[in-house]
């Protein structure tokens with residue numbers, strides 16, 4: 603073997619040496635655990651550094667990123683949440699607490715029969731899976747792109763309705779409204795996605811863009827408007843409180 607190598611021309615020996623070393627290095631880096639480990643810094647040490655200047659310049663998230671929740675409103679300010687508790691039932695982490703109450707002729711918060719008198723999301727439990735927003739029948743609950751809501755105490759991560767509800771837009775009025783005001787507007791609140799499309803918004807928390815509500819005369823009952831205090835189907839009752847799925851308050855001490 604040594605005689606064979608010494609008989610070969612020097613350039614050819616050099617080439618063969620380089621080839622053997624290269625094949626050996628390739629086998630080391632791809633066929634051994636140690637080599638695969640070392641290959642990572644070897645691959646990355648020549649790349650330009652990619653430094654993210656967080657929190658001064660947070661990187662944009664993907665459009666369907668699941669951040670903190672928001673309770674949405676219609677353009678006139680009425681709340682989309684009808685207090686149905688479907689989101690609470692869909693939540694695998696039992697992180698949502700809804701207490702529904704009845705709307706009345708003089709105090710209407712949502713277009714439906716009921717509204718959420720209290721609404722809480724416990725972010726100590728929430729895994730931001732998005733099952734609750736899939737369950738919501740009115741698109742009242744959506745998720746924003748805001749992920750900067752850490753806290754130094756657990757009770758601060760229990761967000762109440764005041765924390766979650768979208769601010770009233772320029773064309774809206776704060777709730778409650780009266781039935782007379784709502785009927786006179788003649789808005790179609792149940793036109794589905796064509797009327798109230800989902801809104802995406804990125805970066806830090808911002809109120810969702812106001813979705814246009816369509817006018818639809820056919821959904822407004824015909825005939826005389828009821829007088830203030832009068833209910834078309836008889837006197838309304840106020841606030842039959844309901845409990846959350848497991849009937850307990852979601853205070854910070856209950857958090858796991």
Ligand code: SF4
Nearest residue numbers: 693728729731732734
């Ligand atoms: S995102 Fe998931 S875990 Fe969080 S409240 Fe909604 S359903 Fe529950």
Ligand code: SF4
Nearest residue numbers: 683684686687689738
């Ligand atoms: S957010 Fe949606 S699912 Fe949850 S109580 Fe309100 S309307 Fe029902």
